[in-house]
Amino acid sequence: MSASTDRPRVPRPRRADTTSAAGIGDAVSRVPLAHGDGGRQRIGNQTVQLLLRAGRVPTGVLLEHRSAVGNRVVLGVLQAQRRTPAASASSWASRRTAVRTARARGDDREADRLTRQAIAAAATGATYPAAIPRRLPTPDDILLDPMTKADAHAQTRPKEIPAHPTDYWRWLSFTPQLIAGSEAQVQSVITHELVHVAQFTAIWNAYEKDTSPGRPSWDEFLKPHQARRRVEGPEELQAHATSLDFLDRLAPGEQVVALRGLFSSFVATVAYVPPAGEAVAITAAEVGPKILTYFRGTGTTMRQRMGSALWWSLMDVGPAKATFVAVLTTLRPVALAGYADPALRPVYDDLLAAEGIGRTSWR
Numbered sequence: 001m002s003a004s005t006d007r008p009r010v011p012r013p014r015r016a017d018t019t020s021a022a023g024i025g026d027a028v029s030r031v032p033l034a035h036g037d038g039g040r041q042r043i044g045n046q047t048v049q050l051l052l053r054a055g056r057v058p059t060g061v062l063l064e065h066r067s068a069v070g071n072r073v074v075l076g077v078l079q080a081q082r083r084t085p086a087a088s089a090s091s092w093a094s095r096r097t098a099v100r101t102a103r104a105r106g107d108d109r110e111a112d113r114l115t116r117q118a119i120a121a122a123a124t125g126a127t128y129p130a131a132i133p134r135r136l137p138t139p140d141d142i143l144l145d146p147m148t149k150a151d152a153h154a155q156t157r158p159k160e161i162p163a164h165p166t167d168y169w170r171w172l173s174f175t176p177q178l179i180a181g182s183e184a185q186v187q188s189v190i191t192h193e194l195v196h197v198a199q200f201t202a203i204w205n206a207y208e209k210d211t212s213p214g215r216p217s218w219d220e221f222l223k224p225h226q227a228r229r230r231v232e233g234p235e236e237l238q239a240h241a242t243s244l245d246f247l248d249r250l251a252p253g254e255q256v257v258a259l260r261g262l263f264s265s266f267v268a269t270v271a272y273v274p275p276a277g278e279a280v281a282i283t284a285a286e287v288g289p290k291i292l293t294y295f296r297g298t299g300t301t302m303r304q305r306m307g308s309a310l311w312w313s314l315m316d317v318g319p320a321k322a323t324f325v326a327v328l329t330t331l332r333p334v335a336l337a338g339y340a341d342p343a344l345r346p347v348y349d350d351l352l353a354a355e356g357i358g359r360t361s362w363r
């Protein structure tokens with residue numbers, strides 16, 4: 001969901017994920033995604049040092065070009081963070097092993113075939129939005145795209161719709177590396193993309209209804225629906241909100257990725273001001289209570305993970321002060337769970353001070 005700011009000529013694909021699993025090169029070379037006015041969201045060396053001392057670097061976002069931290073140190077920290085225990089069902093584990101074995105002997109064709117089979121099988125555990133027909137895919141329906149970066153998991157590509165208007169599996173592509181994660185993650189990713197399928201189906205139906213001679217091209221028609229703030233805000237939040245149902249079954253590292261996606265799109269949705277007449281896909285007021293209900297029902301470890309992911313997302317999105325405060329107060333128990341971490345609290349205090357947010361405005 002953190003694609004480039006370039007406005008491509010073709011409709012922008014929607015992605016399942018944040019860029020939080022980016023490689024080390026990305027981690028040290030990327031500047032924060034949103035700086036706010038005059039770069040006031042910029043996180044500098046001091047913050048990085050604090051995070052390293054605390055043993056935790058929020059992956060991929062905070063390290064700037066001017067960071068004094070050496071690549072090797074950062075690499076070590078990030079690798080330690082990425083050890084994700086595999087806790088999958090044995091049938092999924094054996095599918096994964098079979099793919100890995102085929103890949104290792106250079107038989108990519110067989111590895112891809114087995115991967116398509118595994119993803120198609122996982123789709124039986126996905127949730128289908130009411131607005132689209134539930135159509136289970138065959139392995140041949142699953143399109144793998146090695147060009148879909150591993151951190152994006154999957155894409156919904158609206159430019160494919162005119163050629164296959166009713167066959168939505170043709171609109172989706174998956175990274176072959178999806179097999180490396182848990183089966184629950186695949187189910188969650190498919191569920192996420194099916195929300196985008198429903199969103200694009202509604203847009204396509206509206207386009208089909210327009211029979212006027214001056215009807216624009218599909219690409220042109222899509223443009224207002226592809227506005228970056230809209231796509232990264234409510235459209236993405238509607239898709240990410242589905243991950244709450246899968247969180248308990250994800251591996252810890254996958255939970256972090258899912259939570260960052262959820263909270264980043266939540267922050268972007270709070271900040272989003274729709275143009276007059278636009279019906280938003282979902283509001284923060286709808287999703288906030290669901291997040292809090294889940295939070296109240298979960299254990300200490302997950303609460304801490306949620307708190308940490310919320311602060312990460314605030315730093316990642318870098319919203320204006322009013323949005324920052326609105327998110328902290330709306331999700332106050334989650335924010336407090338993150339703030340309770342003594343190692344990271346100084347970082348958050350720095351951030352709040354930089355924003356001019358006093359304790360009385362949210363705690």
Ligand SMILES: [Zn+2]
Nearest residue numbers: 014015016239
């Ligand atoms: Zn998405």
